[in-house]
Amino acid sequence: MSSGSPSSLSPPPEDKRNHANGAVARSRRQNVNYGIRNQYLASLTERELNGLNVYRCEDDDLSIRTAAAQARLPYDRMTLRELELFPEMARSQHSVALFLYIRNKTLAQWQFDPLLELTLGAILKELPEPFNSDVELVTSIHNYLERYGYINFGVFTRLSVREFDKKITIVVIGAGAAGLAAARQLKFFGFDVIVLEARPRLCGRVFTYHGGAGLPPIDLGGMIIKGIVGNPLITLIRQTQCNIVEMNQKCPIYDKNGKLIDLQKNEMILNSLNKILNTICYIVHEMGVTKIDEDSPNSQNNNKNVAKKGGRKINLGEAIQLILNQNELRVKTRLMKYWQRFEQLCNKLKDAGEKTKAYRNAIDTCMDTLNQNGAFFETPDAYDLTFNGSVSQDLLNRKLSLRSMRQCLKIAVNGYEEAVQERREIEEMKNEYEKMEPSHVFMNDYDKRILDFHFANLESSIGAPLRTVALKDWDQDDLYGFDGSHITVKEGLGTVLEQVGNDLDVKLNCIVKNIQYDARGVDVSYFVNSRPENEKNGGGSQRIERILQTIRADAVLCTVPLSMLKKTVLTDDIMSDASAIRFEPKLPNWKTEAIARLGFGTFWDISKTCFGHLNETTASRGELFIFYSIGDLPILTGLFAGEAASVTGHLEDRVIAQNAMKILSKIFGNNCPTEPLKYIVTRWHLDPFAYGCYSYMKNGSLPEDYDKLAEPLYIDNKKDFARVFFAGEHTIKQYPSSVHGAFLSGLREAGRIADIFIGPLSPLGGEIDDEGNDENNCIDGQGILAFECQNQLNIKENKPGTSNQNNQNNKNQNIAVKRAKVNRNGINKNYNGENNGKEN
Structure with missing residues (x-):
């Protein structure tokens, strides 16, 4: 996430925003x-x-x-x-x-x-x-x-008491950043708030692990706060008096042998990638191209039909690969032209050699003829045509022939010298041209491994493999990126959010299964896990009972992750699925379509707060590709991104830890211990109440889908009254995929609920007819x-x-x-x- 991404994905950069030596600048747009x-x-x-x-x-x-x-x-x-x-x-x-x-x-x-x-x-x-x-x-x-939510939010001492004439109960589903922010604000406004959390802890996808035994806390979920100007988490940190650690933007990258990669080479690769992203931005936003025409003899029939309708939408990964292929084609074309020119020089050299040989043969022929007739240049009498008397015809013919042969010899010698000079010049030109031989490939294997590192970095920033990401609006939220340093919280970001949850009525281990709503109110049904009364004080059995309970409320705020909403849409048997929630009446089509369109990822040196590692193949580029440290704490966090994130679901924790230690030992040698004191693997993509890290712009999705996910379920389609509300990082277009975005969405919904149940703030004067509210x-x-x-x-x-x-x-x-x-x-x-x- 932009502010605190789960540890199975590296944070941005953010461009939104650098991870590694000025890593990929995601945004091609100017900030607000x-x-x-x-x-x-x-x-x-x-x-x-x-x-x-x-x-x-x-x-x-x-x-x-x-x-x-x-x-x-x-x-x-x-x-x-x-x-x-x-x-x-x-x-x-x-x-x-x-x-x-x-x-x-x-x-x-x-x-x-x-x-x-x-x-x-x-x-x-x-x-x-x-x-x-x-x-x-x-x-x-x-x-x-x-x-x-611009003032009086977060953890502060209240000086006023708010009371309603009639009790108004709001149920908040989820105790993550969005749920806690909304619940605390609603309580401050005077509402009676109940928070239902499926996990046995607070903070949702922000998870600060306390190892005990003197070990410092470590963030295994949202961890990095990206930017401080305008970030509400900065206010929370000040309120909770936690300590921050500023991230060092310089991130050294190590090769598989443990050696640092060439910085100049990395800079060249990074510049090439940014040029590719700039090219994509121009093609998409200036030329309006987001589809490709696959109507060719090799295309499948269904693709032909798609092409006839205007082409097939391509994703970000495809667009990058197409431009890489185009660059490869450009290199091959340049190489072909080089060899064509080289071939021309070789042919000229061959022609010059043959001309030299021909003149040499002519010289030899002339010399042989002259030698056979006893005529040499030193005996001019043989060519003298002056006679004192009569001369025979044979002698005259002989002298004329020798004279002509001598002239031919001079011409052959001059031609030979010119041919030798021409050949020498062509040969020198050829030798110089050989030194100008262009690269045979756009990127060699070493270059591609460095590029794959930056691809993994980009995938971790986005929260999904590039092949699934929308081409046009993948970075639409970068417009609202925060300025300032990237920081972490020494005590853990979860420590900050836990204090937001203090004094709230939070019920843990409560799995919501059904939300029934109408004009009169909302019934929220949930399973609560508990041990039977007759077994609570005894040993033996550890049997857990699931008791179905129902809360009657005036409204419900649903802050569950987008992945759980997707399960709700796709699952027929709600009761058999641990995370799916049934809505009665069902969610409207505009809401379910937006849910379906947006994507959700399933996915030392103490002076250096991060360092990268190159993997050997494209498929493994996201495996432990970057490590983060927090100041002088003896903790390293290694990240998986993109396709490689799924690998953790098939490997034991011990194997993953061993692979990490192998990488670290190659980098730090004998300074690296053989075994870690303790290790833990998160696997957010397998968490039944997360199924990934955060939302992203999936191919085919629109920025407006965030707005639709944030839209309440209004009663009788009236825009002035609703019972079911939604918050979370997937509901805020300006700051998605971030802890600060989730927190702000909670404040937004608290204000919206207050507008409906307390009453809207009255304008000072007449009305302004404007639908915008950004x-x-x-x-x-x-x-x-x-x-x-x-x-x-x-x-x-x-x-x-x-x-x-x-x-x-x-x-x-x-x-x-x-x-x-x-x-x-x-x-x-x-x-x-x-x-x-x-x-x-």
Whole structure:
């Protein structure tokens, strides 16, 4: 996962994002611009991260920019949701600036101290004059930020108590990051929350293993937090006061003999792979090509039919292989042209040799003729045609013949010398050309093994073999990738999430089998494993009884992995399948189609937090291809990715551990022990409540499928009331396949459930007719709302942490929250203190 991927797959990179020496840059798209300077926050050290002194900064511009970025909101623009809730604030630049300042200031105040609930009274004290004068606006902004999980989330001390006139029960299925986030937030809102978890532990696919006997904890599931700017897990780490370890982006790669591979060669291979991905991006997004026409004599009949309908969709693995083949063809074509030119030179050399030989023969013939007639160049009388008297015809003919032969000899000698020179020049040209012989292949076997390592890295980042991944939108979530370092939690990411689950009503070992819902409520039936009463205190039998129980609730939030939803869709006999859940009524077609389309994977040196290893074949490229360490802890985590992940299901733990030790011994020699102190193999793809690591864009899927999986099951198709809700990493298009995405989806659904059962937040003014509700969509097309709010308002403010004591006209400074009483019609907060004689 992007933030904490299960250990059977390596984390991104993420590009979303490097694993190995600048490994594959997944994204070909530009990230969302929140209008801030992220470099400061992205480069925070561990000390700064834990203190986050930026929120104490007297430079208010920096603090509010940073606060907005950490909340994944643009600091200088209103989102579409904000325009819906605050339409009157968008009518002028001044009102927009006012809204943005109060919103960003509230965010900064929360992030300054996330251990304590940020109450309305506290923010009114911190706002400088005159921004705290409009109590209704400040209240609405505070309610909005709280409702949708921008403030007051995670593990913090509550200062207010929320109560309903009537008890409202919400059942949350699954105690992973999404379920725990939603349950804790719903409890904070005042709901009665029950969490049902099938496993005997919390945290789902985040699993921190505690080996005991002095061994440090180790993450065997989600482990790496990728990026800190905007990542909600950073807030959780601060709240739980855990320690972080920054990942070293440089990852040395070792060959099968234990030697480091050539860095220059690796850089060349990596550049080639990135060029291939860039080429795919251009072909897909600029040319619109996602299919191939297989209508050829060698094609199968069904493929011909597909071709006639516009061709067959190809996956990412096929596209990469096609481009590799094209590069191979280009190399072969270049090689063929080289040999054709070489053949021409050889033919010219042969012709020059034959010409030289012909002139040599002509010279020999002339010399023989002259010798036979006793004529030499040294005896010119033999050629003299001057006579003192009469001469015989024979003598005249002889002299003329010798004279002609001598002329032929001169011509032959000159021709021979020219032919020899020509041959010498052609031979030199041929020798030089031989040195220019191009490569016979695009990549040799050694190159391919390095490329296979990066393919395995890419497969682990995506969460599936490349042959199953969608070509067009495989990296669609990279648009929302977080900036900053990659980090791990020294105590384990599970330790962080376990504290989120504190004080929640969590029932472990409860396997949900049926969800029956209608307009009146929801019945959730589940099996709970327990020992019979008469055997609990005795030894002997370890028999476990499965007792079917049912909970009546007002709504249910389903956060089970996508793999379990797939089992629900595909399994006929729900009761015989440990993980399948029956929905009554059945899930609608639009939901089941989206479930079917999206994919789900079944899948030292202490200064180096990771190092890679080259395997011998393409088929084995993902076997223990990379190892991760956590600081100075004596722990190494080896990963399997892609097709190789299935190998773990057929091998014993001992065999896998031995293979890992063989690899490590070749790399580190005698420094490597012969046996590990302890080892464990996860096999997430065989876990009955996971069946893999995380979702991915399968070939044929669409980004909108994430939105459909997040859509509640509305009663009677009415968009204003639902009983069944969905959360999880597979339901958030912006941050799928990540722990932070799962957590954010839980906060999202908590807000949605509150909107339905408590009541939506009322807009301050008229309605805005806009269907979009993406927190990252902003109105800035004409530049009306895209401006720096500090340039619009003259702000003089107290330092954070102090209160404004100079307000004589408004007595809101001393407001403190005593209790918030919630009814069905909305939230009414009763405060103890003066407020112009009125209660808000």
